[in-house]
Amino acid sequence: MPYADAEFDAVISCVGVMFAPFHRAAADELVRVTKPGGTIGLINWTPIAAEPDRIARLDRKLAGLASQHDLGNGRMEWEYLLVTARRPA
Numbered sequence: 001m002p003y004a005d006a007e008f009d010a011v012i013s014c015v016g017v018m019f020a021p022f023h024r025a026a027a028d029e030l031v032r033v034t035k036p037g038g039t040i041g042l043i044n045w046t047p048i049a050a051e052p053d054r055i056a057r058l059d060r061k062l063a064g065l066a067s068q069h070d071l072g073n074g075r076m077e078w079e080y081l082l083v084t085a086r087r088p089a
Contacts, residue, residue: 012041037089
């Protein structure tokens with residue numbers, strides 16, 4: 001990235017790093033431009049296929065709650081995951 005080392009207090013990648021051809025290099029760049037003690041945020045699509053049992057359990061729980069409270073089918077759309085980390089000072 002065309003930025004100086006430790007230039008930003010916070011850096012956010014919104015559905016960017018996941019498409020980078022080299023994830024480690026992209027992560028290294030995020031760390032490089034973040035000030036020590038700063039925050040790095042990643043927003044990516046969730047890997048639903050990686051945890052199908054967990055998603056199914058949550059869907060059943062939501063469906064039960066929805067039927068108790070007249071909220072429709074209760075299915076939740078699992079689309080994005082937000083991960084934040086703090087760069088060590």
